[in-house]
Amino acid sequence: MTARPPFDTLIAFEAVHRLGSVTAAASDLGITQSAVSHRLRRLEDFMGLPLLTRSSAGMRPTPAGEALASGLGELLAGLGELRARCRAAANNGPLRVGVSAALADYWLVARLPTFKAPSTPIELIIVESTAQAIHLDLDITIHWLLEGEARETSTQRVLFREQIFPVCHAGLLPSAPLDDPTRIAALPLIHKGAGAGANAGTEWSWSTWFARLGLHAPAPVGLRYANMATAIGAALQGSGVVLTRSLLAHDALIDGRLVRVLPETWDMPSSKVHLVRWPAVLASDARVKAFVAWLLDAANECVR
Structure with a gap:
């Protein structure tokens, strides 16, 4: 009978190869770093060859590790469909x-x-x-x-292919959309993303919108939420103006809970x-x- 590598060691190797570090693999798998390292050692003992090396850029596969990785992804995908x-x-x-x-x-x-x-x-x-x-x-x-x-x-x-545009609670902007788009600078802004500049240069960046509107001042710092669901929830509570997508705002625009801050001609296509x-x-x-x-x-x- 052909000897088979322990399945948990293959899972650990795939995660480290995909993510580039033992720390990231441990987080992805929900186990400790020492458990990942132990599984890697077991797999290398089984193969009789080193499979990964540590470099300044993270964990990198050896030639033997690259050969293993080339067939492992397809194998695990097939198992995932069982x-x-x-x-x-x-x-x-x-x-x-x-x-x-x-x-x-x-x-x-x-x-x-x-x-x-x-x-x-x-x-x-x-x-x-x-x-x-x-x-x-x-x-x-x-x-x-x-x-x-x-x-x-x-x-x-x-x-769906959507448009991106700013919206806010109807009570924050009774006369919407703005006749003068540059007046958006006076409204509280809701930011989405991990941190300042996280979405710079994209349709989700307030800096991009300020540049399009001819506003030379930087976009004011305001509330920041990690995900879109929470950011829209804040806008529905009247906390400020949020950049959103067509489908996510569709129902709230229809029933009047949210309003467009700018005319539709300012919409940006989603990337x-x-x-x-x-x-x-x-x-x-x-x-x-x-x-x-x-x-x-x-x-x-x-x-x-």
């Missing part, structure tokens, strides 16, 4: 959908009651955490990718698009087909 294969054969389990918290809270949840299965009822499980989605075997995932990375294939479809993706083994699954078709129709209703 649960999907079982569910596809049973064809009666719940459908697990991974989506960002912002898209779920401000767009998807309100529309889910309109989803009707073609025949038998479908139990839906919505996973809102990106971190959870990485580690769970999901049937459908909605990704937020650079447009150049988003292409349609047999296992994925482009869902990212939403992409819905599913495992190849579920390509012919009636539940997946039904949900994806419904998702596309729901998105089209909002962009007409």
Whole structure:
């Protein structure tokens, strides 16, 4: 019988190779750094060769490690589809959908009651955490990718192309949109991202918007939130003006909870698009087909 490397050692090696450090791999796997190092040593003992070396740029594979890594990603991806294969054969389990918290809270949840299965009822499980989605075997995932990375294939479809624009609570700007766009400088701004300058040069940067508006002063420092869902929540509470996307603001604009700060002519196209993706083994699954078709129709209703 052919000797097989311990599975947990392969998982540790893949994480270190992918992330470039034992620390990052430990965080990704939810184990200690010493546990990762121990698994790497076990794998090297099994192979009889060093697989990784430490450099100033982090952990780097040796030639033997690179040879292992070249086939390991495809192997683990295949193993990751085992649960999907079982569910596809049973064809009666719940459908697990991974989506960002912002898209779920401000767009998807309100529309889910309109989803009707073609025949038998479908139990839906919505996973809102990106971190959870990485580690769970999901049937459908909605990704937020650079447009150049988003292409349609047999296992994925482009869902929405959105515009970026500033919005705020109606009470903060009773006469919206602004007649003089430069007056936005007098309003409190809500920032999104890890820190100052994190989104510089993009459609999500207030500096970019100030430059477009001909405002030479730097954008004022204000409240900063790490994710879009919380930033929009702050705007809904009247905390300030936030840069948002078409779908996330759609319902709140319709019912008047949010208003546009600038005329639509100032909108900027998003550099990212939403992409819905599913495992190849579920390509012919009636539940997946039904949900994806419904998702596309729901998105089209909002962009007409």
